[in-house]
Amino acid sequence: MGTWATGPFGNDFAQDWAEDLHESNDLYFIGDTLDNVLSPDNADYLEAPFGAEGLAAVETLLRLEGRGGVEDDDSAAIDEWVDIVKDKYKPRADLLDKAGRALDLILSARSELFELWQDSEHFEAWRASVEDQKARLRGK
Template identity: 30%
Template sequence: MSIWGPGPFENDDGADWFADIRDEPSIKTIREAFEEISDPQHIGYVDVIDGAEAVAAAEVLAELLGSPGDDPVFDEEVEEVAEVLKAELMKEGKRDIKKIVKQAIDALDIVLNDSENSELRQMWEEQGEVMPEWIAAMTTLQERLRNLTV
């Protein structure tokens, strides 16, 4: 994976995941990015691809639910994708939306804080002086998800 910044799409895997969801918008794709990592039965290693996809999916979810970051995901070019995803998300019902948000928060927690098993975190540790930027970006994303009123 190539990293060029701390944002959710500033790496090859996050950018590729977003390209996939842009081409085939589906809440299922968002959900799948969290499910394995956030499953209470999951113990062990989270590879860099899964970590980066979970981060990208969390950013998309936060924006869909009305909490965009400083650099919005859905600009005019992909506004139609956002509308498709929002419509699909609203069909989920409150309980399911809360579950997806919780899975996103849990997945981010593992990716961000499990220094033994999160390959993405390990890659950022190797980056040294810029790791605090990534931690700040991930922490802000988690807070945006925690502050949602669903």
């Protein structure tokens, strides 16, 4: 996986996910992504691609809620999509609940993404980024 930043869109998986999101004009793709993260198939061990896509999905929901993080070149494709659909779609409570559970799994020892970042000198910055998503999800 090509990774250049600790934020939710600073990797190849998230950028590919953002391209796929542009083919969607509703929240189904986001829900499907969160369902993949939380699938029983991933209960024992969440592989990095699913974790990276999950972080992108959560951040997209947060942006739809008006609680998005930093807007930059990495988030440009998502920000464009959000601008197009924000008046039509508001995240449902079940999606926000799934987002919280996905973040908990991604931050657990059962997450390959967690393991990969843990072995990096940028682990604390990555973890702080995910914890920031959790705080924004809770409305803080």
